[in-house]
Amino acid sequence: MDAAPVPRLQLSGITKRFPAVVANDGIDLTVMAGEIHAVLGENGAGKSTLVKIVYGVVRPDAGTIRWNGEGVTIDTPAKARALGIGMVFQQFSLFETLTVGENIALALDNSRGGRELDDRIRETSARYGLALDPYRHVHTLSVGERQRVEIVRCLLQSPELLIMDEPTSVLTPAAIGKLFVTLRRLADEGCSILYISHKLDEIRTLCDRATVLRAGKVTGHCDPRRQTNVELARLMIGHDLPHPQHRTASTxxxxxxxxxxxxxxxxxxxxxxxxxxxxxxxxxxxxxxxxxxxxxxxxxxxxxxxxxxxxxxxxxxxxxxxxxxxxxxxxxxxxxxxxxxxxxxxxxxPEMSLAENALLTAYGQQLVTGQGLIRKRAVRAFAEATIARFDVKTPGPDATARSLxxxxxxxxxxxxxxxxxxxxxxxxxxxxxxxxxxxxxxxxxxxxxxxxxxxxxxxxxxxxxxxxxxxxxxxxxxxxxxxxxxxxxxxxxxxxxxxxxxxxxxxxxxxxxxxxxx
Amino acid sequence: MIEHAITLFALTLAAGTVLVFAALGELVTEKAGVLNLGVEGMMLVGAVAAFIVADQTGHAWLGALAGTLAGAALSLIFAVLTLSLLANQVAAGLALSLFGIGLSAFTGLSHVGHVIDPIAPLALPGLSDLPVIGRLLFAHSPFVYLSLLLFALVQWFLFGTRAGLVLRAIGESPQSAHAIGHKVIAVRYGAVTFGGACAGLGGAYMALAYAPMWTEGMTAGRGWIALALVVFANWKPWRVLAGAYLFGAVTLVQFQAQAMGVDVPSQFLAMLPYAATIIVLALISRDAVAIRRNAPASLGRAFHADD
The missing domain is CATH 3.40.50.300 (P-loop containing nucleotide triphosphate hydrolases)
Structure with a gap:
C-alpha cells in the first residue's frame, strides 16, 4: 500500500452552479492533518460556496469529497460535525438574545446547556486563551468576543478540521495576533484548518499552503510564505493591481x-x-x-x-x-x-433600476422639473454617464441594482x-x-x-x-x-x-x- | 362581601381563560418567528367544531378535542402557505381569519340556538365545599386548570428544554439556526400547529363552558386581543397570563356597570375591556431594550434555505 499519509480532506472536481453563475467549477483541494490551508480569492471567487459545501450547508452538483481517505456525502451540517468538521462563520451565526452557554449548547447535538457544559466552556476557553463567561448575553459582547464564542463552540466538538471564513475582518490588529496564536496551537495539536481570506499579508504570515480561486476555478496551489503579495494578487485577480496615483495634499x-x-x-x-x-x-x-x-x-x-x-x-x-x-x-x-x-x-x-437609484440622490441635478415631474431622459443620461465614467459593468441604466x-x-x-x-x-x-x-x-x-x-x-x-x-x-x-x-x-x-x-x-x-x- | 369578591375572582378567571389559551399558543408560534394573524378565525372554527361535535354526540369533552384538532387543521393551511409556499405571513394570516369567520358561520348555521350539556365547573367532594378556599381554588371550570397547566408547560418548554431553546433560536435567526443544522421549517410547522390547537381549544372553551352556545362570531374579537396581548406582553408567558386576567376583570366591570344601570351607552362599556387591556399593556411595555431582547427578531419574515 501507499506509504504517503492520507489527506484529511480531499475535494475533487467540486462543481456548484447557481442560476446566474457557476460558483465552483471543478475545484480540487487537499488538506493534510495539522495543516493551515488558505483558500484565497476575491469576493465572488467562490470561496464561501466551497466551504459551505464542505460544511454541508450547500450541496454540490458534481464532485467527490474524501474524508480521511474515505468517500463521504456531507448533506447536513450535523453530518459535517459528526465527521469532525467545525466552522466559524464570517457573519457570525450567533443568537443575540441568548447567552453564550445557550449559543454553544445549540450547536452541540443533544445538549441543553447547564452547569456541566458551562464548566467545559470555561475549561476549553481557558486552555486556548479565549476567556468567556457562559452566562453573558451575546448582544453585550464585542465582535472579538463573539468570534471567541464561535471558536469555542467548534473546539468543544474536538474537530479535526476547522473552517474559518474571513475571521479577521472584524478584529483589531492585537486580536488578530491572538487569534493566530490560537490557530497555530490547534494546528500543532493535529487539527487541520481551512482558512478563507482575501488578505494577502495574513495568509503569508499564517498559512502553510494556499489554494487560489478566481471566478470559481482554481488558479494555483502554492506555499504562500514563498510568494510576494504581488505574485499572490496576480493569481487572485489575473492581472497586476492598479496602484493609486497619489499627489501630496494641498489643503x-x-x-x-x-x-x-x-x-x-x-x-x-x-x-x-x-x-x-x-x-x-x-x-x-x-x-x-x-x-x-x-x-x-x-x-x-x-x-x-x-x-x-x-x-x-x-x-x-x-x-x-x-x-x-x-x-x-x-x-x-x-x-x-x-x-x-x-x-x-x-x-x-435593490429592486429599483440604476436610473431610478440615480434619481434618488441626484434629483438636484436638473433631473426633476419645477412641477415635480421626472425628466426621464435626463435621468437616463445621468445614470449612463455614471456607468460610463466609473466603468460599471452592467447591461445599462434599466438593470436593477440587485443584479449588480x-x-x-x-x-x-x-x-x-x-x-x-x-x-x-x-x-x-x-x-x-x-x-x-x-x-x-x-x-x-x-x-x-x-x-x-x-x-x-x-x-x-x-x-x-x-x-x-x-x-x-x-x-x-x-x-x-x-x-x-x-x-x-x-x-x-x-x-x-x-x-x-x-x-x-x-x-x-x-x-x-x-x-x-x- | 367575601362571597361577592370570590364570585368576581371566579368570573375574572373564567373570562380571562379564553385569552390564555389563544395567546399562549400564538406566543409559541411567534417565538419561532412566525406571525399568524389567523387567531380569530382559528378560535371560531375551534368553537363551532367543538359545539357541533358536542351537540351531535352529547359528549362535551369529545367536542373539546374536536375544537383543538379543528384549530390545528386550520393553522396547517396557514403553515403550508407561508412555510412551504413562502406566502406573505400577514396576508395569509388575515385571509385565514376571514376564512375562519366565514367557515364557522356557515357550518354552525343549523346549530344556532341549540342547547348542549356544558362542561360544568369542578365539584370535588369535600374540597370544593370548603369555606372560601373551596370556591377560591377548587371550583373553577376544568378549562381554567387546563389553561394554567398549559401556561406552566409553555414556560417550561420555552425556557427549560433544549427543544424550546432551538425554537427560540429559530425565531431569533433562522439563517444562523439553519447554518448550524437545525430544521427551521419543521420546527416552525410544529409551532404554528401548536398555536392553532391552542386557539381551537380556546374557542372550544367558549362554546362548551364559558358561553355555552354557538352564535356567529361569538369570540367577538378576542383573537385579535390575543395577538395584541402577545406583543404587549413582550413575549413573556406570565405577562400574557396577567394581561388575560386584566381583560377578564374589566369584562366584569362592564357587566357590573350595565347591571347597575350606569348611564353610559352599552357599546362603550363593551369596548372597555379591549381598550383597557391595550392601554395598560402598552404603558408597561415601553422599554425598547426589553422589547428587542424578547421579540423574535425574524418575526413575520419568510425563511428559505439558499441552497
Missing amino acids: RGDGLLEVRNLSLAAEDPFGTDLAGIDLSVGGGEIVGIAGVSGNGQKELAAALSGERLADTAGTIVVNGVPAGRLDAAARRALGLCYVPEERDGHGAV SGGNLQKFIVGREILQGPRVMVAAQPTWGVDIGASAEIRQALIDLRDAGVAVLLVSEELEELFEICDKVAVMAQGRLSPVKSVAETNAAQLGLLMGGSFIAPDGVPAALAPREP
Missing part, C-alpha cells in the same frame, strides 16, 4: 466639514453613543476614520449625513453653514454627498455621488465587501475628488486602505474620536493601540478633550 479652504463637540445618544439600544466628537476636514484633503466597527462609526456617519439630527445646528458645519438641524436633503443641497455603509437599503434600493455585483454597485453609488459635484464627501466603508479591482478604482476616485479640492471623510476598517489614500487619520473607539494625526506621523501599531481606546482617559474624558497646556 484649500479650511474646514469645509466641521464637527464641534458632537454628542448623540444611540437610537439603537445595542448601538454606541457618540461623545464629544471634534473633527475638521478641509478642501483638498482626505481624513480617515479608523476603528473596529461597532465603535460609533455607523452613528457618526448617520449624524453627518443627516439621517439623524444633532441637538444643535452649530455642531455640524457644512461649507460654512450650520447644518446640525438640517435633514439629509438640505445637507445635500449644501454640497455634502454621502456613500453609506450599507449598499442595500441605504445606498441603493457588490463591487459594481458600489462603483455606481460612489460615481453617482461624485457626478453631483460635491464640496464635501462622506464615504463610510466604501470598499467593504468589494473585490480588490473595484476597491482600487473607488480609492482612485476618492483621490481624484480630493485633488479637485473636495473635503473627503473616509470611514474604514482597513488600515492598509487608510494609509494608502488618506492625508490625516483619527481613530474611533467607544463612541469617541482620537486626535487627528497626519498619516506620515503615525503607523499601524499606534493606530492599533488607539483602537483599543488608549486615548480615552480613565475618567471617561477622551484625551483630546482634556484641558490642553497653554
